[in-house]
Amino acid sequence: MIERPELRLRGIPAAPGIAIGAALVMGDARAVAVQRAIDEGEISQELDRFEAAKAAARIELRRVAEGTEFNANAPAPAEFDANAFSGGDPAAILEAYVAMLNDPELDDRVRRHIAVNRQNAEAAVCTASDEITKLFSAAKDAYIQERRHDVAFVCDLVLRALVQKEPERGLLASTATIVLARDLSPADTAGVVRERALGFSTERGSRTSHTAIMARALEMPAVLGVEGLLRAVTTGDMVVVDGFRGEVILHPSASTLAAAEARLFAHHAFLRTLRETNGGDAGTADGVRIELLANVELAAEARVAEGHGAEGIGLFRTEFLYIDRSTPPTEDEQFAIYRETILAMNGKPVVLRTFDIGGDKFASSFEVPPELNPALGLRAVRLALSRPEVLLVQLRAMARASAFGDLRILVPMVSQVAEMKKVRELLAQAVAEIRARGEATADTIPLGMMIEVPSAAILADVFARHADFFSLGTNDLVQYLLAVDRTNTELAPLASPYDPAALRLIANVAREAEAAGIPLSICGAMASDLHALPLLVGLGLRKLSMEPATIRTVKAALRRLDAATCRTIATRALQAESATEVRAMVHEATESLLSDLLALCAAT
Numbered sequence: 313m314i315e316r317p318e319l320r321l322r323g324i325p326a327a328p329g330i331a332i333g334a335a336l337v338m339g340d341a342r343a344v345a346v347q348r349a350i351d352e353g354e355i356s357q358e359l360d361r362f363e364a365a366k367a368a369a370r371i372e373l374r375r376v377a378e379g380t381e382f383n384a385n386a387p388a389p390a391e392f393d394a395n396a397f398s399g400g401d402p403a404a405i406l407e408a409y410v411a412m413l414n415d416p417e418l419d420d421r422v423r424r425h426i427a428v429n430r431q432n433a434e435a436a437v438c439t440a441s442d443e444i445t446k447l448f449s450a451a452k453d454a455y456i457q458e459r460r461h462d463v464a465f466v467c468d469l470v471l472r473a474l475v476q477k478e479p480e481r482g483l484l485a486s487t488a489t490i491v492l493a494r495d496l497s498p499a500d501t502a503g504v505v506r507e508r509a510l511g512f513s514t515e516r517g518s519r520t521s522h523t524a525i526m527a528r529a530l531e532m533p534a535v536l537g538v539e540g541l542l543r544a545v546t547t548g549d550m551v552v553v554d555g556f557r558g559e560v561i562l563h564p565s566a567s568t569l570a571a572a573e574a575r576l577f578a579h580h581a582f583l584r585t586l587r588e589t590n591g592g593d594a595g596t597a598d599g600v601r602i603e604l605l606a607n608v609e610l611a612a613e614a615r616v617a618e619g620h621g622a623e624g625i626g627l628f629r630t631e632f633l634y635i636d637r638s639t640p641p642t643e644d645e646q647f648a649i650y651r652e653t654i655l656a657m658n659g660k661p662v663v664l665r666t667f668d669i670g671g672d673k674f675a676s677s678f679e680v681p682p683e684l685n686p687a688l689g690l691r692a693v694r695l696a697l698s699r700p701e702v703l704l705v706q707l708r709a710m711a712r713a714s715a716f717g718d719l720r721i722l723v724p725m726v727s728q729v730a731e732m733k734k735v736r737e738l739l740a741q742a743v744a745e746i747r748a749r750g751e752a753t754a755d756t757i758p759l760g761m762m763i764e765v766p767s768a769a770i771l772a773d774v775f776a777r778h779a780d781f782f783s784l785g786t787n788d789l790v791q792y793l794l795a796v797d798r799t800n801t802e803l804a805p806l807a808s809p810y811d812p813a814a815l816r817l818i819a820n821v822a823r824e825a826e827a828a829g830i831p832l833s834i835c836g837a838m839a840s841d842l843h844a845l846p847l848l849v850g851l852g853l854r855k856l857s858m859e860p861a862t863i864r865t866v867k868a869a870l871r872r873l874d875a876a877t878c879r880t881i882a883t884r885a886l887q888a889e890s891a892t893e894v895r896a897m898v899h900e901a902t903e904s905l906l907s908d909l910l911a912l913c914a915a916t
C-alpha cells in the first residue's frame with residue numbers, strides 16, 4: 313500500500329472538539345447522475361420519476377427530523393417559507409426543506425425542462441437548481457445569497473433519489489466516522505449526528521451558516537470552509553478534525569495521530585474531571601462568589617448551557633432571528649423562541665438583547681443604506697429607534713415571554729441617555745398593549761444597557777440613573793476605544809482588552825455600577841479569557857457571561873485564584889503603559905496556577 317503524505321488543511325473552526333476516525337466522503341449525486349436529452353414519448357415517465365424522487369426525498373427528510381433530539385413536532389408549513397430557517401430549530405428547518413420540495417419555483421422549472429426542453433429528470437433538476445442558485449447569488453444581501461445552498465441541498469436530495477444513491481450509512485453504523493462533504497445541509501448534519509458520526513468537515517460554509525450553528529448546538533467538532541478537502545481524501549482514509557484550531561489533518565503520520573489522540577484523551581479526561589469536581593457555586597479560592605452565565609444565539613443552546621452549569625443566560629443575541637429572511641420575525645414567532653429559552657432555564661435569569669443589526673451584522677429584513685463606516689453608523693439601538701414599529705414587535709414578544717420566568721432586556725450600543733429613555737418608553741407601551749389584550753407580563757421587566765461605546769463607559773454614573781443593569785461588551789468597547797476594526801484580522805493584535813485604557817474604562821464602570829447599586833456583568837470574549845480573569849475579578853466584576861462550552865474551564869480557573877491577589881494585579885495593571893506590559897504581568901501571575909487549563913485553552 314502506498315503511504316500518502318500527511319496533509320494539513322486550514323478551515324473555519326465552526327464547533328470545538330477533536331474527532332479522529334475514518335473518512336466517509338458524502339458523494340455528490342451530481343457526479344453520478346446521467347444527464348441526457350429525451351424523446352417526447354419519455355416525458356410522462358420522466359415527470360413520474362421526478363414525482364417519485366420528491367416523495368423519497370420527503371420521506372428521507374422526515375426520517376431525519378424524527379431522529380433529531382430536538383422536538384420534531386413543529387407543524388409543517390403549508391408552503392415554503394424562507395423565514396423558517398432563521399429560528400435555528402432543526403425540526404423547523406427540516407420541515408422548511410420539505411416545503412421547499414413543493415415550491416413552484418423549483419417544481420415548475422423542473423417540469424418545464426422535462427416537458428418543453430426535453431431533458432431527463434436528472435438534467436432538469438440540475439438545470440433548475442443552477443438557475444435558482446444563480447438568482448439567489450445575484451441578491452444584494454449576503455444572507456439571501458446563503459439560501460442558494462438550501463436550494464442546492466434540496467435538489468441534491470432529489471438527485472440522490474433519482475440515481476437511487478443511498479446516503480452512505482453503512483459505514484456510519486459500524487465505524488468511528490468523520491463525515492467529509494462539499495457541503496452539508498442542516499438536515500444532513502442532523503442525520504450525521506443521529507448516526508453518531510464523530511465530527512465533520514466541509515469545503516463550504518461559514519461560522520454563521522446554519523450548519524455551523526447546528527454543529528455547535530449539538531456539540532459536534534466541525535471545521536468548515538476547507539478548500540480542496542475532497543480532492544485530497546477518499547472514504548476510509550484516516551482523518552483528524554480539530555474544531556479548536558480549525559484544522560483537518562488527512563492521512564496523519566503515526567506521530568501526528570498519537571499527538572492528536574493524546575490531546576483528545578486529555579481533553580476528554582479534563583472535561584470529565586471538570587464535570588466531576590465542578591459542582592457547587594463558582595467563586596474564587598478565598599470565597600468571592602462569581603456568577604457564570606451563557607451567551608447564546610438559539611433557544612436550543614439554552615439547554616446546552618444548562619448542561620454546562622450556566623446560572624442563566626447573560627446574553628441572547630436575538631439578531632440571529634432576523635438574519636436569513638426577507639421579513640422580520642413576527643411577534644408570535646419571537647414569543648415562542650423567548651418562552652422556550654426561559655422555560656429551558658428553569659427560573660434562572662435570561663437576558664434578551666434587542667436586535668443588534670448593522671455594522672458587520674446584516675439582515676435582509678432591514679434596508680440599511682450603504683455606509684462608509686457601518687460600525688459607526690446606523691447600527692443596533694440606532695437602527696431599532698429608526699424603525700420603532702419593528703422594535704415594538706420585539707418588545708411585545710419579550711413582554712409576553714416575561715410572564716414565564718426571570719426575563720431582562722438589554723439594549724445594545726447605547727451612546728446617548730435619550731436612547732435609553734426612548735426604549736424605556738417603547739417598552740412601557742409594549743407592556744401596556746399586551747396587558748390591554750388581557751395577556752400576562754411580569755410585574756417589572758428590568759431594562760439594562762450594553763456598555764460598549766466609550767462615551768457610555770465614561771459617563772457610567774449618568775447612565776446608571778437610566779439603566780437597571782449594565783453589561784460590558786468588550787468586543788465593541790475595544791474596537792471603538794482603540795479605533796481598531798474588530799473584523800480586521802491583521803490589526804487584531806492592536807485590539808487588546810488588556811490595553812490599560814480599556815482597563816481604566818472597565819474600572820470606572822465597575823466603580824459606578826457599585827456606587828449606583830446596579831448589577832454589572834461582562835459578555836464580551838474577555839470574560840472567558842483565562843489570563844484576563846485576575847483583571848476582571850480584581851476590577852470588581854462578579855458576573856461573567858460566555859460561550860456555554862467555556863463555563864466549566866472558567867469555573868475551575870476561578871477556584872484557583874485569590875480575589876485579594878487579583879486586586880493587587882488589577883491595581884498594577886491600571887498603571888501600566890501598554891497592553892504588552894499588562895499581558896506579561898497577568899501571564900506571570902497565572903501561568904503556574906492555571907497551566908493545565910491554559911494548555912487546553914491554547915488548543916482553542
Ligand code: PEP
Pocket residue numbers: 629668764784785786787788789835836837
Ligand atoms: C460585545 O461587543 O462585546 C458583545 C458582547 O456584543 P457583540 O459581540 O454581539 O457585538
Ligand code: MG
Pocket residue numbers: 724764785787788
Ligand atoms: Mg457588541
